[in-house]
Amino acid sequence: MSLRFYNTLTQELEEFSPAEGKTVRMYTCGPTVYHYVHIGNFRTFTFQDILRRTLIARGYVMDHVMNITDVEDKIIRNAMAAGQTLKEYTSQYTQAFLDDSALLRLQRPERLVFATEHIDDMAAAIGKLAASSHTYVSEGSTYFRIGSFPEYGKLSHTNFSGNIAGARVQVDEYDKDDARDFVLWKAQKPGEPGWETPLGPGRPGWHIECSVMAMKYLGETIDIHTGGVDLIFPHHENEIAQSEALTGKRFVRYWMHAQHLMVEGQKMSKSLGNFYTLRDIVERGYQPESIRYLLASSQYNKQLNFTFDGLKAAATSIERLRNFDLRLKNDRLAAGLNAEMEERSARALADFHAGLDDDLNTADALAAIFEYVREANTALDAGQFLAGNVASAGRLLAEFDAIFEVLKPTGTAGSLSDAEIAGLVEERAKAKKSKNFARADGIRNELLEKGVVLEDTKDGVRWKRK
RNA sequence: GGCGCGGUAGCCAAGUGGUAAGGCAGAGGUCUGCAAAACCUUUAUUCGCCGGUUCGAUCCCGGCCCGCGCCUCCA
Numbered sequence: 001m002s003l004r005f006y007n008t009l010t011q012e013l014e015e016f017s018p019a020e021g022k023t024v025r026m027y028t029c030g031p032t033v034y035h036y037v038h039i040g041n042f043r044t045f046t047f048q049d050i051l052r053r054t055l056i057a058r059g060y061v062m063d064h065v066m067n068i069t070d071v072e073d074k075i076i077r078n079a080m081a082a083g084q085t086l087k088e089y090t091s092q093y094t095q096a097f098l099d100d101s102a103l104l105r106l107q108r109p110e111r112l113v114f115a116t117e118h119i120d121d122m123a124a125a126i127g128k129l130a131a132s133s134h135t136y137v138s139e140g141s142t143y144f145r146i147g148s149f150p151e152y153g154k155l156s157h158t159n160f161s162g163n164i165a166g167a168r169v170q171v172d173e174y175d176k177d178d179a180r181d182f183v184l185w186k187a188q189k190p191g192e193p194g195w196e197t198p199l200g201p202g203r204p205g206w207h208i209e210c211s212v213m214a215m216k217y218l219g220e221t222i223d224i225h226t227g228g229v230d231l232i233f234p235h236h237e238n239e240i241a242q243s244e245a246l247t248g249k250r251f252v253r254y255w256m257h258a259q260h261l262m263v264e265g266q267k268m269s270k271s272l273g274n275f276y277t278l279r280d281i282v283e284r285g286y287q288p289e290s291i292r293y294l295l296a297s298s299q300y301n302k303q304l305n306f307t308f309d310g311l312k313a314a315a316t317s318i319e320r321l322r323n324f325d326l327r328l329k330n331d332r333l334a335a336g337l338n339a340e341m342e343e344r345s346a347r348a349l350a351d352f353h354a355g356l357d358d359d360l361n362t363a364d365a366l367a368a369i370f371e372y373v374r375e376a377n378t379a380l381d382a383g384q385f386l387a388g389n390v391a392s393a394g395r396l397l398a399e400f401d402a403i404f405e406v407l408k409p410t411g412t413a414g415s416l417s418d419a420e421i422a423g424l425v426e427e428r429a430k431a432k433k434s435k436n437f438a439r440a441d442g443i444r445n446e447l448l449e450k451g452v453v454l455e456d457t458k459d460g461v462r463w464k465r466k
Numbered sequence: 467g468g469c470g471c472g473g474u475a476g477c478c479a480a481g482u483g484g485u486a487a488g489g490c491a492g493a494g495g496u497c498u499g500c501a502a503a504a505c506c507u508u509u510a511u512u513c514g515c516c517g518g519u520u521c522g523a524u525c526c527c528g529g530c531c532c533g534c535g536c537c538u539c540c541a
Contacts, residue, residue: 229535259535265533364487368488456502
């Protein structure tokens with residue numbers, strides 16, 4: 001089976017292959033760093049992480065660019081209110097975003113690019129658009145004239161050709177020729193930060209940064225462009241207009257959009273007060289990998305309703321997989337190889353990848369893993385899982401974890417060392433031998449309080465960090 | 467109104483024209499000093515509703531109802 005992705009542009013499931021060789025040129029719309037990003041944002045970033053990891057597992061080499069929007073209305077407003085420079089203000093949230101991403105085990109894109117470091121590139125691009133009469137100036141700001149781009153609307157599948165669309169909002173949009181026109185360069189207002197360019201003093205509009213940085217680093221036609229569904233219109237529509245007006249070439253081959261994370265059936269938003277940051281979740285005692293699993297475990301193309309019950313279920317599901325992993329490492333197995341188990345692991349592996357290949361159907365992929373784990377546990381209980389079967393089972397888990405990466409617990413600072421734990425485990429074993437169960441249970445509880453779980457198995461004591 | 471995503475067991479969630487994956491939760495059992503883990507059994511005669519096509523539809527067609535998102539900054 002081949003890799004297939006749903007392309008927003010064509011509204012079809014398409015077989016994926018990069019334009020050139022094994023390199024995938026991918027652009028991701030990153031955060032606007034005026035605040036801590038919430039877990040809804042991270043749903044989209046987690047989708048992108050699963051996407052890259054799937055491509056890498058397929059043998060592709062990523063050239064992935066993510067932007068950080070570090071100049072924008074809210075940033076300017078907040079920074080001015082805080083008496084900080086843009087840089088001072090945004091750097092703290094950029095760092096928070098990177099920290100949270102690391103906690104969620106999101107792979108760093110090959111390049112992280114900042115809007116404020118590409119002002120000249122943007123000014124040059126806008127100048128070029130002006131030279132080919134795609135723009136006009138109004139009150140010191142430069143606008144893109146969508147009437148100059150006949151294909152406008154092709155991504156969001158909206159027909160703007162009539163005159164009805166513009167008529168409705170013309171009242172309050174006096175400075176634009178057409179209500180759908182968007183700003184490329186905003187004139188500087190008194191007291192606001194700005195840049196001196198041939199376009200006059202001001203700052204870039206939001207859309208131009210993505211077009212310019214994507215093409216600067218990835219070329220005029222890129223393979224994959226991702227974001228949340230809310231970016232389809234107008235942001236990505238505008239990116240297409242600018243980019244294709246500039247180059248005359250197709251800007252993006254595959255457009256992929258993640259559906260939103262919901263909370264209690266509603267979109268996460270500040271006005272509803274129903275948004276959570278990763279920090280909020282971690283403070284409540286949940287592991288970051290539980291959120292990662294929750295966000296990754298259903299297909300990106302479907303709305304996902306966030307609940308704490310779901311988060312708990314995610315944590316338990318991870319535990320099940322970790323326990324199986326521990327069994328593989330700790331159980332004493334008879335020598336030999338059970339051919340049937342080999343077949344089952346091979347089938348699970350194939351099903352796992354088939355699920356991912358099918359437009360990142362992670363729910364389906366996961367089912368293959370769990371089904372195998374149950375089969376293997378049954379065989380382990382029955383003594384039919386042999387030493388020779390460990391390798392293929394381990395490989396299956398490794399390939400699973402190369403995508404989902406949830407098996408390793410997030411280390412908690414100040415916990416006991418392995419040696420200390422081993423000492424207590426030893427002491428408990430002695431207590432048990434002399435039937436001093438009170439002491440034995442005492443040690444177990446003591447360790448539990450420090451985040452270490454002891455489990456007696458027929459092959460001896462096994463422990464794990466919670 | 468336009469465009470899009472959905473409506474499958476208590477919750478989350480796959481799926482196929484031939485009789486419903488997987489996870490979590492619940493119940494009973496096996497194992498165990500206890501616990502944990504693991505396993506077994508059990509939990510949808512039914513897949514929003516109504517028609518149609520078919521030997522047969524949850525899956526195809528038509529209509530309808532409901533939820534959500536975008537259409538203004540937004541992952």
